[in-house]
Amino acid sequence: MTPLQAALGVRQGMRPEFPRNAHPKLLDLMQKCWETVPSKRPSFSEIIVELEELREEIQETSESLTHETSEANGE
Template identity: 70%
Template sequence: MTPLQAALGVRQGLRPELPKHGHPELLDLMQRCWEGVPNDRPSFHEITVELENLLQEVERGLDSQANGA
């Protein structure tokens, strides 16, 4: 797919299919990034904050598993 084809697809409302298995917060963020109205999409700052929070959550879960909790 060329960049032009991708841009035209977005204008037509086409979006990639979400993976069946994924962290719900990440899937929600992905969907919000694909909003048709640009002002309804999260800012890069908001995306960064959410991804950092999600990473910390995942790391805490891994630490808990490693410690047998």
């Protein structure tokens, strides 16, 4: 698909298919970014904040799981 074809598709209401296995908050952010009405889309500043919050959440979950696994293995 060329950039022109992509632009025409977006103008006609086409949107990419979102991966089903993505984090729910990431899916929500992607859907917000593809809002039909531009004024409803998040600003880049808002996107950065949401991505940073999601990164922290995932990192905390990962660290917690690593800690629990270590304890379960007697480490």
